Amino acid sequence: MKLIALPFLYFYTLTAASSVAGCSHDSYDLQPFTIRLSDGVPRMLERIRDTELPGTIPQYPGNEAGISLETLKALRNQWLVDFDWLKEEESMNRYNHFIAKIENLDVHFIHEKSNEPDAIPLILYHGWPGSFLEFIPVIKSLTQKAKTATGKHVSFDVIVPSLPSFAFSSAPGANWTVDDSARVFNTPMTKVLGYKTYAVHGTDWGSGVAWGQFDGFNTSARAAHFAILPFLPLTPEQLEAQNITLNTSLDQFEEQRYVNWSATGSGYFSEEGSKPNDIGLVLYDNPIGQLVWMGEKYIEWSDPKAGTSPSVLTHNEILRSISLYYLTKSILTSGYIYFQNPLGQTGFRYNYTRARTDAPMLFSGFKYNVQSWPRVLAETVGNLVFY
Template sequence: MTQTNTKQLSNELSTEKDAIRPFHINVPEEEIIELKRRIIATRWPEKETVADQSQGTKLETIQELARYWACEYDWRKIESRINSYPHFITEIDGLDFHFIHVRSKHENAMPILIAHGWPGSIIEQMKLIDPLTNPTAHGGSESDAFHVVIPSMPGYGFSGKPTATGWNPKRIASAYSELMTRLGYTKYVAQGGDWGSIVVNFMGVQEPKGLIGIHTNMPEVIPPEVDAAIWSGNPLPAGLSDEEKKACEQVRENKFAYAFQMGTRPQTLTGLADSPIGLAAFMIDHDWKSHALIARSFAGFKEGLTRDDVLDNITLFWLTNTAISAARLYWENTVAGVSFFAAKGVKLPVAASVFPDEMYEAPKSWTEKAYPNLIHYNKLPKGGHFAAWEQPEFMTSEIRTAFKSLR
């Protein structure tokens, strides 16, 4: 991976560590050729012995993905699209952070930081940029406009790869707050799903100067005693409503095999840095509903994510060789002792959007307790874990509505 003239340009602009350096993607053609060679040379396992996805990514799905990836997929399309937006790198807390930064033409636009998770990237949120920054062209009004900042997490995409321990969600939250300050924003909001939700929840806990509210599409609302019972496999506490019991069972049914592996032995996954098909099979086996959606996309069904959507993201991980550096975030989180779904103690204004195919549907009863300053709660009719990617229209509408009262 190369960044065209970035170092030279940075030296010309500033010698300060907090310099904001323009960035450009230009993947050498030989890297694309090598990727396809490795895909074609894949040594396949035998077919699974079950009819469903209970043993993981099905052979039929991954072989069709491989065929399309090697024979039809074009990385240059997404590369060109990424480069069509202004994006930059700046050093924060000793690490380079890559980010997209698109300012709206509307004078009173609200600054928003949008945070991705795993196995996501900036690509996951790019469908939101135009509707949020140019709302009048997408069914909104000038009063709906946002200035959009989308950073790549440490170890992900074009951000730096930590060479020492300590880059957990709390530290990333602090770095994101510094990024918004460095960009000159004195009043802003933050949005996130997956790790992005955990990070912006910690931004809410830390209450940095300028942050006035957060929005999450993966609300972290499970009471600590219930969260402990879910993960230990012990009986659930008495007195839960049917909706709350359903949420607990939804968490349990996802198994989270990928999270346990990355949370305890990320370096053991070295094979993901050597095999593009190994990487792809691992990345698409996330929660069972999004896994099923992706499998359907490679079976020819058009809904939510397209085949190109899925491969844009996987190819970015491959070309930046970030499978292991990204996985270490789970290890860092394990060391830090942070729960994925337990309430974090946010006191700032919070908006929550609940999508039906999320890893669990956050009950309103828990959401109101977890976020005492809840300004918006809505259950959507369609969408899952990667809501901004799958259902950008719903997500755009939710973000506009969520922060309307804070303008």
């Protein structure tokens, strides 16, 4: 997780830290927020306990056929025996949560300020099946003063929102795109919190939101870091047609991950992109079902050793993420992000276009991601200063 924080230290030499302008909290009904979901825990545990699982199923290597029954049973047992939602809730509430009213939506975000007066405002966007939880491990280190490669000191004011329809942010109406989210979240940054300029980080669907600000709100979003680009990766045939050669073993490994995902791992994308009600309503009051549907993604997309040392992705991390989805009743609404952002149009686009800004862009590719963007592609979409 610490790898996410490191590239941002670079752009301190490229952009000045933002000053905070006058804030207008009253206009947006900004309120402190405390997470209290414990009332839903007894039903969640009852549903987990009462869900019958098969004794045996056909065995396939790894997750070839989806999450293994053995893994599911281990996760379920830990959920019932060792998992403590109250403890998790307490740890979440150590951070400063807020709700603001923007465009008739309740918008939730964490806002943790550095003690340094010249800290750079940085907003971190998650995707699906993620949430604000995935950035909690890096908040503290980002707010602390660190030294760049050039010897300058830098720290960040960290803002971590819940995307619309996720967790504590309310669900908008039909046809809501990632560009709409980019517009909505520019408001808390510039008008509610009062930052003149800020930096963005995006992964998964959050990359589309970050791109919408980097490209469309380019006087305020003055630096961007992506762990995923909001453009569809190229197939081996497309790479060959564009005379793009993958020279490193890592590039080749990541491209094969994308090939495998396209062939056997993207069924959820088709389902949520075409019939989100069907899967969302089936899973709505089914925590075990949500664990199967989303837990497999946490394991498959991050680290083959997930849940075992030395991986930092423990079973507890998976369980608290799924619990958050269940207790906030956001499994149905969160799936609409696929339906409302058709493939190739918004979110993940076919045509690679260059951002309308000269601000620095940074990209970090993680080995076990299921998409791949070689440097030559990343260079076409922005002022790439770090890869």
